[in-house]
Amino acid sequence: MIDASARIHPSALVEDGAAIGPDCVVGPFSIIGPEVRLADGVEIKSHVVVTGDTEIGAGSVIFPFASIGEIPQDKKFGGEKTKLVIGARNRIREHVTMNTGTAGGGGITKVGDDGLFMAGCHIAHDVVVGDRVIVVNQTALAGHCIVEDDVIIGGLSGIHQFVRIGKGAIIGALSMVTNDVLPHGLVIGPRAELDGLNLVGLKRRGVARADIQALRVAFLTLKQGEGTFLERARRLGDESESSYVQDMVEFITGASDRSFLVPK
Structure with a gap:
């Protein structure tokens, strides 16, 4: 169902079954899959693919060449029914990838509200991201990570699978995080170390x-x-x-x- 107020570019492909809410915009050459649901005012810019069982919250904007809702990069994935749920007012920049969940991880990848996901970052299967999270360019969150509210993850960082990052923490650029990070922690270094508290953020x-x-x-x-x-x-x-x-x-x-x- 496509709301009458939605604006769909003639070159875009919206497959039968997709739900496009009021005041949504789907730009040139973008593809919206049959199980996708866009809430009010979502903007999909040009050359975006949104597929799978994917929900995108009101007011979110997805920039060119992002791939949202594709199947997990997990060899154990057997085609089971899983989901991706993205909250409201997120900014998802160029070349970002966000995958659906797996049966072994609960079946859902979930992103909160008011996040900024900069160019080229990856949100893997079964990840749970809180509100007001910033993930900087070319950063990868591996499967099953939990990132709580108000976290900032610096560019070119890698977060190991199953790692939890507590609320308000900040991860410096070029960090490889293999262990849980305390709430409000300050983490720096190629082999990440806890170096103090995120006093500026507090x-x-x-x-x-x-x-x-x-x-x-x-x-x-x-x-x-x-x-x-x-x-x-x-x-x-x-x-x-x-x-x-x-x-x-x-x-x-x-x-x-x-x-x-x-x-x-």
């Missing part, structure tokens, strides 16, 4: 000074306190009243298939 988001100080204390405790890393985290949970520190403790004590980048 201040820009208006986090109270008391919470920032609590996070500083928590980071030092995790770095040089007594006991194992997990024991230190649990002790923080008992001692700190800051919701930011509690979020960090919950992240550390939560289920994960990877170990952590720990303070050096």
Whole structure:
């Protein structure tokens, strides 16, 4: 179904079964598959392929030569029914690829709202991305990663499969991240290391000074306190009243298939 207010270029191909919402734009030579659903005001620029069981939220814009909703780059994938769900107001730039999920990973790849996905980045199968995430040029998120809200991932970085990146963290450019990253962590280096807290990001988001100080204390405790890393985290949970520190403790004590980048 194509809403009467949608503008479809004559050279675009919208296959039967696709749902195109009000005020959508589909540009020249773009292809929209039969199971695609575009919410209100989505703009598909020229030479874009959107296929598979894919939903795109209101106000999102996809730039030329992006490939959205293709099958996973996973040899275990057997053609099972899986999905890609993209939230509202995302900016998906040139040559970005986002794949559907796999049965083994829950069957869905999910992207939140208000993200910026710069040219050439890749969002693999079963990845879950939060809100207000920025993924810079030529960065790849491997399968099953979880990226929480307000994360920035620098250009030409690689995120290993099953890695979790906590909310508010920042990953420097040219980093290879193979272990989980604490919320609000600052990660740098070719073999990524946890180098501190994302203090600039915390201040820009208006986090109270008391919470920032609590996070500083928590980071030092995790770095040089007594006991194992997990024991230190649990002790923080008992001692700190800051919701930011509690979020960090919950992240550390939560289920994960990877170990952590720990303070050096």
